[in-house]
Amino acid sequence: MDVTVIADSTADGLNPVTAQLVGAASSIGGTTTVLCPGGVGSSQASAISGVAKVISVEGDCFGTFEGGAWANALNSLATGELILAAASPRGRDIAASLAAIRKIPVIQDVTGLEAGMVVTRPIYSGKAIETSNVSTPCVITLRANAFDDAPEGGSADVGTVNQSADVGLAVKEALAKASERLDVTEADIIISGGRGMGDPSNFSHLNEVADIIGAAVGASRAAVDTWDEIPHSMQVGQTGKTVTPSLYIAVGISGAIQHLAGMKTSKYIVAINKDPDAPIFGVADYGIVATWEDALPVLKSELAKL
Ligand SMILES: Cc1cc2nc3c(=O)[nH]c(=O)nc-3n(C[C@H](O)[C@H](O)[C@H](O)COP(=O)(O)OP(=O)(O)OC[C@H]3O[C@@H](n4cnc5c(N)ncnc54)[C@H](O)[C@@H]3O)c2cc1C
Numbered sequence: 283m284d285v286t287v288i289a290d291s292t293a294d295g296l297n298p299v300t301a302q303l304v305g306a307a308s309s310i311g312g313t314t315t316v317l318c319p320g321g322v323g324s325s326q327a328s329a330i331s332g333v334a335k336v337i338s339v340e341g342d343c344f345g346t347f348e349g350g351a352w353a354n355a356l357n358s359l360a361t362g363e364l365i366l367a368a369a370s371p372r373g374r375d376i377a378a379s380l381a382a383i384r385k386i387p388v389i390q391d392v393t394g395l396e397a398g399m400v401v402t403r404p405i406y407s408g409k410a411i412e413t414s415n416v417s418t419p420c421v422i423t424l425r426a427n428a429f430d431d432a433p434e435g436g437s438a439d440v441g442t443v444n445q446s447a448d449v450g451l452a453v454k455e456a457l458a459k460a461s462e463r464l465d466v467t468e469a470d471i472i473i474s475g476g477r478g479m480g481d482p483s484n485f486s487h488l489n490e491v492a493d494i495i496g497a498a499v500g501a502s503r504a505a506v507d508t509w510d511e512i513p514h515s516m517q518v519g520q521t522g523k524t525v526t527p528s529l530y531i532a533v534g535i536s537g538a539i540q541h542l543a544g545m546k547t548s549k550y551i552v553a554i555n556k557d558p559d560a561p562i563f564g565v566a567d568y569g570i571v572a573t574w575e576d577a578l579p580v581l582k583s584e585l586a587k588l
Pocket residue numbers: 475476477478479501502503504505517518519520521522523533534535536537538539540541544554555556557560572573574575
């Protein structure tokens with residue numbers, strides 16, 4: 283079962299209950315993705331054993347706590363059948379908001395979770411214990427210290443998705459992170475466009491970015507099949523070229539498995555897509571949820587300043 287854990291944190295880092303949420307997920311055989319609101323504690327989360335992937339979710343809403351706004355920003359990334367959060371004031375608020383957005387049940391303050399989705403929780407102010415079978419999808423909050431910590435020793439990949447409405451900020455962060463990891467001796471960069479570019483003439487925007495950073499321009503199969511102006515020699519993917527650049531920027535590309543087959547081993551992947559549910563965000567190290575019309579001009583001007 284795919285389990286999404288919403289990390290519980292303060293400004294100083296992860297709260298210990300996050301390892302307990304992962305421990306509970308592992309105890310029922312879950313494959314766990316941890317979402318770190320505001321990016322807090324993502325490297326700590328990746329070191330927890332049993333975590334398959336960490337997504338550092340950034341966005342301007344994470345500056346102050348508002349459960350509904352945080353839930354909205356996390357929603358498209360919370361893809362597990364089971365969503366676990368801590369039964370802390372914040373966790374309960376996010377859990378209730380996520381459940382309302384997704385129109386699924388929420389079970390608060392759970393103290394026991396067993397395979398088969400048997401959950402236990404105190405009711406009537408702790409005077410009785412309720413045991414019930416729940417069906418997924420659902421959101422469950424777990425009481426701190428009711429579950430064993432998952433041990434350290436993990437090394438899960440950390441991706442970043444920026445849900446910010448501020449495209450400029452998202453682009454600057456993406457560039458800062460990319461240049462942190464890129465080695466000058468391997469400055470091979472590809473910027474690829476998909477059908478989301480809308481028209482072949484719009485590839486001129488990709489060419490302009492490519493000229494600034496010395497990149498090659500690639501394309502998805504949908505782009506080369508749809509538009510005669512985009513040659514098949516540009517196609518990246520299973521039936522196109524397999525590439526392993528240091529930086530791969532995917533623009534308006536959904537991230538179909540056949541496209542991923544050709545580029546997912548790129549060292550650093552930045553994705554720009556207007557659909558927060560696009561599968562490309564599953565492999566992206568940095569995702570910008572925006573139209574290319576909004577994002578590319580900012581990308582161009584920021585790159586030109588470097
Ligand atoms: C046997 C086989 C082999 C294949 N080989 C390959 C291959 O080698 N390479 C390959 O790429 N595909 C390949 N495909 C095709 C693949 O399955 C997908 O159909 C293709 O990758 C989709 O291309 P796309 O993402 O550009 O288009 P779409 O699936 O149409 O996605 C367009 C994306 O653009 C986004 N978008 C739309 N407007 C905007 C905007 N204004 N700003 C930002 N984002 C926007 C949308 O949200 C969407 O995610 C193959 C398929 C088969 C069956």
